[in-house]
Amino acid sequence: MADFVPIHPLGDPEAVSKASSNAGVTFDIPPDLSMVQVFARKGQEDNVIRKLGISDSPRTASSQKSFNALPLSPGQWMLVGNEKDSSKFEAAIAKKVAGIGYVSQQSASRVCFRVSGPKVRDFMSRGCRLDLGESVTSKGYCAQTPIAQIGVLLHQIDEAPTYDLYVYSGFARAFWHWLTETAAQFR
């Protein structure tokens, strides 16, 4: 049997960097991200938080040496690591939470769009209902919200600001279409 070869949902991720030259809004797809979802077993939420060394805040990401933990729901987090080998990442996290939580591999099921640029706040307000104003959110802010009818996990990674927007891979093309169409007015 032939080996499965993962295909990028956008077909040509190079198009992303081409689309963002000299624009008020810039795009990137960070390479080599590994993602696993962690679920705490019943009553073990605090233990998982302690074991992973993460925050219990439902709206703030925790940065660890090898991953960022993005809160999804009580007792649930998306762990994103800069690790090319997603199986290795999954195994490492699974080992940490053995007995107190579960992990589920998500690396191929999400695409992360990194959005920044001088006009990024105006740009985001075209499709995102959240108040992302300077005085409201800062580095580490995390939220799940629909943008252009598509469920997005949003993570503000710096004060520029830069936002990482995670969508299901199946929506990546549609979302990319919305991103580029909407960015066209912010050159």
Next chain:
Amino acid sequence: MHRIDCPWCGIRDEAEFQYQGDATKVRPAPDASQDAFFDYVYKRDNPKGWHTEWWHHVGGCRQWVKVVRNTLTHEIHATGAPAEKLSLPRKKKRGSK
């Protein structure tokens, strides 16, 4: 448009939620009568005024949020996690905030 304060996500637009009905219904014991189950599944009051109800935060954390809402004015008095007991506001003049 309602603005609903999700205990986990903060204030979000109604569009992110799905209405899930009366939050005061308690499931009868397994050996309860068929009538008791009929009431539990189908029978609902239609109050004019304060109502404790479920809103499912489907567009956010996917948790169920308990909401005390006035069906007449759409004012939201309180929101909380499913296990929380939310009290109704004291009687006051209609239209006052």
